[in-house]
Amino acid sequence: MAGAEVTDIAVVGGGPAGLSAALAARQTGAEVVVVDENSAPGGQLRKQIHKFFGSKEHHAGQRGFRIAEELAAACRDRGVELWTDALAYGIFDHTLGIVRRGTAFTLTARAIVLATGASENALAFPGWTLPGVMGAGAAQTFINLHRVLPGRRVLMVGAGNVGLIVSYQLLQAGAEVLGVVEAAPRIGGYAVHAAKIRRAGVPIWTRHTVLRADGRGQLEEVTIAALDENGRPIPGSERAFAVDMLCLAVGLTPLTELAWQAGCRFEYSALLGGHVPLHSEDMETTVPGLFVAGDVAGVEEASTALEEGRLAGLAAAAYAGHGSPALEKEKAAARERLLALRSGPFGSGRRHAYEEIVRGWLRWSGAR
Amino acid sequence: MNDDDVIICRCEEVTKGDIRRAIRSGATTFKAVKKFTRAGMGLCQGRTCRRLILQILAQETGQTPGQLAPGSYRPPTRPVPLAALKGEES
Numbered sequence: 001m002a003g004a005e006v007t008d009i010a011v012v013g014g015g016p017a018g019l020s021a022a023l024a025a026r027q028t029g030a031e032v033v034v035v036d037e038n039s040a041p042g043g044q045l046r047k048q049i050h051k052f053f054g055s056k057e058h059h060a061g062q063r064g065f066r067i068a069e070e071l072a073a074a075c076r077d078r079g080v081e082l083w084t085d086a087l088a089y090g091i092f093d094h095t096l097g098i099v100r101r102g103t104a105f106t107l108t109a110r111a112i113v114l115a116t117g118a119s120e121n122a123l124a125f126p127g128w129t130l131p132g133v134m135g136a137g138a139a140q141t142f143i144n145l146h147r148v149l150p151g152r153r154v155l156m157v158g159a160g161n162v163g164l165i166v167s168y169q170l171l172q173a174g175a176e177v178l179g180v181v182e183a184a185p186r187i188g189g190y191a192v193h194a195a196k197i198r199r200a201g202v203p204i205w206t207r208h209t210v211l212r213a214d215g216r217g218q219l220e221e222v223t224i225a226a227l228d229e230n231g232r233p234i235p236g237s238e239r240a241f242a243v244d245m246l247c248l249a250v251g252l253t254p255l256t257e258l259a260w261q262a263g264c265r266f267e268y269s270a271l272l273g274g275h276v277p278l279h280s281e282d283m284e285t286t287v288p289g290l291f292v293a294g295d296v297a298g299v300e301e302a303s304t305a306l307e308e309g310r311l312a313g314l315a316a317a318a319y320a321g322h323g324s325p326a327l328e329k330e331k332a333a334a335r336e337r338l339l340a341l342r343s344g345p346f347g348s349g350r351r352h353a354y355e356e357i358v359r360g361w362l363r364w365s366g367a368r
Numbered sequence: 369m370n371d372d373d374v375i376i377c378r379c380e381e382v383t384k385g386d387i388r389r390a391i392r393s394g395a396t397t398f399k400a401v402k403k404f405t406r407a408g409m410g411l412c413q414g415r416t417c418r419r420l421i422l423q424i425l426a427q428e429t430g431q432t433p434g435q436l437a438p439g440s441y442r443p444p445t446r447p448v449p450l451a452a453l454k455g456e457e458s
Binding site: 037087088089090091097099102103104119121122124125126127128129212253255256257258260261268269270274275 | 375376378415417420446448449453
């Protein structure tokens, strides 16, 4: 071990939640370090080439990668330390074990914000391990970050926002998208995203599933089938497509390894993507001084990640001794904005799920 | 290809059949399946297969994924060169 670093606030993960948390904490005068395993900060924003919608506070009309650049620039301007290529491999009380460029050291902080995001779900069917079958997010990394087109003829599984957006971006990158396969009876993503790919001639098959993928050494053919009301494939409805790429956009799971290691209590929420650390209205987990923000606290969107980050950053700063009445007001404002983001047909279910997690934290807190 | 032949844990090449057999032999928790079959013990430490294994466990034992404990998590969260931990240049 080479060295032991110390700071007020350590943030693990430099996506929208982490950078937002860092900026908020830094504004109180706290010393802040962001640890990110990637070569540049921004997280998933870096590969979002489409314009965001929503409100001005959440960068509506801006492309995701520009938002990442702005957040990172603001962090640098205000004296947040951004450590890229830095892996937080473990958490030991208030100390993170870090490996950066081949060297291990520790980072001890008064408060820690985990903003580690989420990972893509897999789907197991015969042939899913063939080269050419990959997560939609992985395909998006290929085309938008590395400028590599990993396949020319593509089928997409999942008509949520990720599946719809990545389908469109694959078209933009020059691939042929033969269709989107969705097991649910209706499209899960926003209508605007669905309309965009439909206008480009891409069919969306709801109540359909992938039966299998075939190929010698790499993907050559995918067979899909229609599903009956009980979710069983209808015999005789099989259709085969010659493709060299099959993208899976079947949901995300919060990346909670560090929260488990730290001893946080969890609750399962199917809507939020799986096991989620119980947290307070201030995003504090059941481990004092350990906060969560963004997808690790329940899979939602970039806008909610920004607000949760802000809330967690402010609360972490207060925990570290940088609190003030003004800060309390700002936290209340962030909570209000989160409430507004979790409204409407898409948001109210998430609001309910989120409130369950906070209720779980309150039960734990009351029983303590 | 038979459904039992579908690979669930890619790192350790554990199939759905291996996992089902383990569960039917009494390995009815994620932890037990892992110890029995090595599923989830490879390079990715279960980041891809954990959820799939929990789904199979839920089906086989008649529980929901929320009722199942997802097993333990230990450092390192990613593969780390031992040389780095020893303080040598890797």
